[in-house]
Amino acid sequence: MSIEAMPPESGLRTDVPVLEVEDLSVTFVRRGEQPTRAVDEVSFSVAAGETIGLVGESGCGKSVTSLAVMGLLPRRGVQVGGSVRLGGTELLGASDRTLRRLRGSEMAMVFQDPLSSLNPTVPIGTQVTEVLAEHRGLGKKEATAEAAELLDRVGIPDPTRRLKEYPHQLSGGMRQRALIAMALACSPRLLIADEPTTALDVTIQAQILELLRELVVDTGTALVMITHDLGVVAGLCDRVHVMYAGKVIETADRHDLFARPRQPYTGGLLASVPRLDAGRGVPLTPIRGSARDAIPWAEGCAFAPRCDNAQDDCLTEVAGSTVPLEYDGPGRELRCRHPLTYPPSPTGATSSGSTASGAGR
Amino acid sequence: MTAAGEPLLRVEGLRVHFPIRRGVFFDRTVGHVRAVDGVDLAIDRGTTYGLVGESGCGKSTLGRAVLRLVEPTGGQVLFDGTDVASLKGEALRTMRRRMQMVFQDPLGSLDPRQDVESLLSEPLRAHGLGGGTAGIAGRVRELMDAVGLPSAALRRYPHEFSGGQRQRIGIARAISLEPDLLIADEPVSALDVSVQAQVVNLLEELQRRLGLTYLVIAHDLAVVRHISDVVGVMYLGSLVEQAPSGVLYDEPLHPYTRALMSAVPVPDPVVEERRERILLAGDLPSPANPPSGCRFHTRCPWRQETRCDDEVPVLRELAPGHLVSCHWAEEIRDGVLAPKSPEEVAAIQGVTVRATGAEAIESDALVQGLDEPIERR
Ligand SMILES: Nc1ncnc2c1ncn2[C@@H]1O[C@H](COP(=O)(O)OP(=O)(O)OP(=O)(O)O)[C@@H](O)[C@H]1O
Ligand SMILES: Nc1ncnc2c1ncn2[C@@H]1O[C@H](COP(=O)(O)OP(=O)(O)O)[C@@H](O)[C@H]1O
Ligand code: SF4
Ligand code: SF4
Ligand SMILES: [Mg+2]
Ligand SMILES: [Mg+2]
Numbered sequence: 001m002s003i004e005a006m007p008p009e010s011g012l013r014t015d016v017p018v019l020e021v022e023d024l025s026v027t028f029v030r031r032g033e034q035p036t037r038a039v040d041e042v043s044f045s046v047a048a049g050e051t052i053g054l055v056g057e058s059g060c061g062k063s064v065t066s067l068a069v070m071g072l073l074p075r076r077g078v079q080v081g082g083s084v085r086l087g088g089t090e091l092l093g094a095s096d097r098t099l100r101r102l103r104g105s106e107m108a109m110v111f112q113d114p115l116s117s118l119n120p121t122v123p124i125g126t127q128v129t130e131v132l133a134e135h136r137g138l139g140k141k142e143a144t145a146e147a148a149e150l151l152d153r154v155g156i157p158d159p160t161r162r163l164k165e166y167p168h169q170l171s172g173g174m175r176q177r178a179l180i181a182m183a184l185a186c187s188p189r190l191l192i193a194d195e196p197t198t199a200l201d202v203t204i205q206a207q208i209l210e211l212l213r214e215l216v217v218d219t220g221t222a223l224v225m226i227t228h229d230l231g232v233v234a235g236l237c238d239r240v241h242v243m244y245a246g247k248v249i250e251t252a253d254r255h256d257l258f259a260r261p262r263q264p265y266t267g268g269l270l271a272s273v274p275r276l277d278a279g280r281g282v283p284l285t286p287i288r289g290s291a292r293d294a295i296p297w298a299e300g301c302a303f304a305p306r307c308d309n310a311q312d313d314c315l316t317e318v319a320g321s322t323v324p325l326e327y328d329g330p331g332r333e334l335r336c337r338h339p340l341t342y343p344p345s346p347t348g349a350t351s352s353g354s355t356a357s358g359a360g361r
Numbered sequence: 362m363t364a365a366g367e368p369l370l371r372v373e374g375l376r377v378h379f380p381i382r383r384g385v386f387f388d389r390t391v392g393h394v395r396a397v398d399g400v401d402l403a404i405d406r407g408t409t410y411g412l413v414g415e416s417g418c419g420k421s422t423l424g425r426a427v428l429r430l431v432e433p434t435g436g437q438v439l440f441d442g443t444d445v446a447s448l449k450g451e452a453l454r455t456m457r458r459r460m461q462m463v464f465q466d467p468l469g470s471l472d473p474r475q476d477v478e479s480l481l482s483e484p485l486r487a488h489g490l491g492g493g494t495a496g497i498a499g500r501v502r503e504l505m506d507a508v509g510l511p512s513a514a515l516r517r518y519p520h521e522f523s524g525g526q527r528q529r530i531g532i533a534r535a536i537s538l539e540p541d542l543l544i545a546d547e548p549v550s551a552l553d554v555s556v557q558a559q560v561v562n563l564l565e566e567l568q569r570r571l572g573l574t575y576l577v578i579a580h581d582l583a584v585v586r587h588i589s590d591v592v593g594v595m596y597l598g599s600l601v602e603q604a605p606s607g608v609l610y611d612e613p614l615h616p617y618t619r620a621l622m623s624a625v626p627v628p629d630p631v632v633e634e635r636r637e638r639i640l641l642a643g644d645l646p647s648p649a650n651p652p653s654g655c656r657f658h659t660r661c662p663w664r665q666e667t668r669c670d671d672e673v674p675v676l677r678e679l680a681p682g683h684l685v686s687c688h689w690a691e692e693i694r695d696g697v698l699a700p701k702s703p704e705e706v707a708a709i710q711g712v713t714v715r716a717t718g719a720e721a722i723e724s725d726a727l728v729q730g731l732d733e734p735i736e737r738r
Contacts, residue, residue, distance in 0.1 A: 057553040057554060057555060058553055157643070157707065171644045171645075172416075173644050174644065201415040201416050201580065201645070202415075202580070202582070202621060202624040202625055203415065203620055203621060203624045203640075203641045204415075204644065205624065205626075206623075206624035206638060206640055206641075207640060207641070209626075210638075210640060228553070228554060229626060230554070230628035231583075231625065231626025231627050231628045231633075232626050233628070234626060234627065234628050234629055234630045234632075234633045235626050235627075235630070235633035235634075254630045255630050255631070258628065258629055258630050258631075259631075268555060269554055269555060270628060271558075272554050272555045272557065272558035273554055273557075273558070273583070273628055274558075274561070274583040274584050274586065274587035274588075275583055275627055275628065275629070276582055276583040276586055276610065276622065276625045276627055277610075277627055277629075277632060278587070282587075283562075284558040284561055284562055284587070285558070286555055286556070286557075286558035286559040286562060287555040287558075288559075290523040290524070290525050290526070290553065290555070290556050291523075291553060291555075292523045
């Protein structure tokens, strides 16, 4: 069933995290327009067998971060800064040839819309065998057998027949599985999944999440899960990075994050989502305004116009600098001058119903 | 006027079948998509009915058939005691005014060339309401206030607003004619999490203030649970279960409802780790070619041969207000029957799925995104 682990590519080391992203910045520069900084000094790392989550509302820079890591951003009109290392090898500034070789063999990506990332005019089978032929040098017969096994592995029924079918003949869930199968073709060490289940029904989402979970456990793939769904994060990710307006604003292990969100934005997100296990009539406490109301980070804290805890020193004018991302206890980082606080807890506190001062619950 | 005890909306045996046509020179009808296939439901005044189910199960079509935006193939829609199909002319216009719709995609449903003022005053003018130009201007400001937008926004165009603000405009437009029933089709699914809550709260507040009745269609069970008094679960064109919101979530009886609930992620790692998940085998079967007997039998972990394959279960009342269409609901509730794993279900279905149902229809643009039942090895 399982795919044998490939020997690590020469030059990639195993004693360092699979992926290290350091101070990654991406700026889009269009002629006649203000440059927009979509990603602003983002840092994170993922180890083998680990799942990290990047969460935030639409437009906060999640997809641009993942495209930058994969080297899939357009060359023109985009400035990328910082460092992205895969197994110790620097990817920023690497040649197209190197990147193409690494994509598929060492790192792979699954997108939100499986239809647009599959070629509609080529049967699924051919698309999978092409990857196998290119990156693993398999012959046609071997590749076909391997492709059928991959489809079977991701739960596509009757794989030999499905290999001959075109993407539009598969349901949304099966297309996403096919895409995951292609991503797995070379047992990548890193898999980036950008909202892989957002377009799917919940029962199919549950199947795909289970598949990803198994994958991480069975093969030790490092998984970067990008999503806006806090429920998905709660069930899947070991560590979570919350993003707002291009910056990471809070980092924590998932249990800490959900039990004690410190950033008012994180707390606000959690108070906004209705929970299936909460009673009817439990009021929702939305964050006011929308992500459009963000101010530039250079002015202090981008979240300030929507923040209930905001004070004068959240602005550069008063405090003299942008609010920095700082150590906030073991395993945690926080970008906030007036975070949510919690009364010292008796043992065994859980997230459900925990009160946060200033969270307005 | 009818008695206050009578539900505002009553739907009886509603069916909407879309013909599937093929052929180059002349159209041939090669089958039907049974988008809605015999739905009964009633919504009391001032309450919210939530309709949930997977993509393609017929939720939107049901909403559109109630408004007569699509012509039902069969069944009745009774609004305030009157059969909607019998209405003509002025009476039809009045009835239309009393039922309004809020759409999923606020940008697509608002004319991009009109500013907010004209978007909001147009329906008032068209129905001769609002009392002249000055009256309309006043009413438009009231509406803006009601949905929490500044009057300064009146001169702006839809594209200048964020998604949440656009949805507020859509809601303002829908309530401008003082309707009794609001049908909201995925009103928050295009919105960011933090903004969803604002729109949900707004809908709740307007209901309290204006005594509105809602039919809320959504695929997000947590949102539906939060907002609804009664929830109906649809599968392949039919209701499989209906119950007061709290009851449905505390004691789901239909296997499909159980699976659906267990699949919804809860934003709490402690809960997530302890939850029992009922994974389903395979995808939703095509509504052009629904399985025989119980439509859920191709994916059901509790399926019993051969009754489930042959006999269509009827919606029956197991507890007051709790309706379920499953032959084995009592046995499942009492734990007499044990579920099979998805692998077992798939293995069994691998042999039998193709034999059931009518003749297979090739995948079709109309039923895109749907697939034949899975036959996993
Ligand atoms: N005008 C039409 N002609 C033919 N088939 C249609 C038409 N409108 C809808 N259908 C089909 O009817 C079925 C139900 O569609 P409907 O839009 O009601 O689903 P839904 O439950 O609202 O799904 P979603 O959650 O994706 O919005 C689907 O199979 C769809 O393809
Ligand atoms: N090709 C592009 N040109 C200019 N701006 C872009 C481009 N792609 C993304 N952006 C901007 O970058 C920001 C982050 O986008 P994205 O990473 O896609 O957000 P999300 O977190 O929703 O995935 C947004 O403001 C978006 O408008
Ligand atoms: S730094 Fe200030 S404005 Fe920003 S989140 Fe913290 S309290 Fe709010
Ligand atoms: S009738 Fe049979 S197949 Fe249908 S839901 Fe009940 S147990 Fe499952
Ligand atoms: Mg994105
Ligand atoms: Mg719909």
